[in-house]
Amino acid sequence: MTGAPVCIECGTRDNPCRCKFVGPTLGFLAFVVTAIIEWPVGAVVYIFNHSKGRRIMGHPVSVVYPKVSNAIPI
Template sequence: MVCVPGCVQCGASNPCRCKVVGPTLGFLAFAAAGVVEWPVGAVVYLFRRMKGRRIMAHPATVVYPSVSRAIPI
């Protein structure tokens, strides 16, 4: 059984138990959402500060974790 360097738990059904695909796609989704939501959040922040902060935090608090957890590899 071949194990990717850097993985520590070999011998299971997922030989290395390293999540690579999920966090990578999560980061891409985070970046795509950030490109849209951060400028919108910055404009909203000028008038409604808490709402603007929530909009700008959405990629980090909702998008990245949900995409990263959805893909088990």
């Protein structure tokens, strides 16, 4: 039986414990959900427009994960 992944980020100054695990874990889960949707779409768009396809496929890692991870300080 597998559980949800747990991501830990230590050395931050967002909270007194200097470790985050809720934000990075939820950020990773949001990344996976958006990647499942956006990577196939980006691959199809890439055939016709390379730069737009790369932007679509890079969106989960460059926008979704950092926003969700940074929004939750713990």
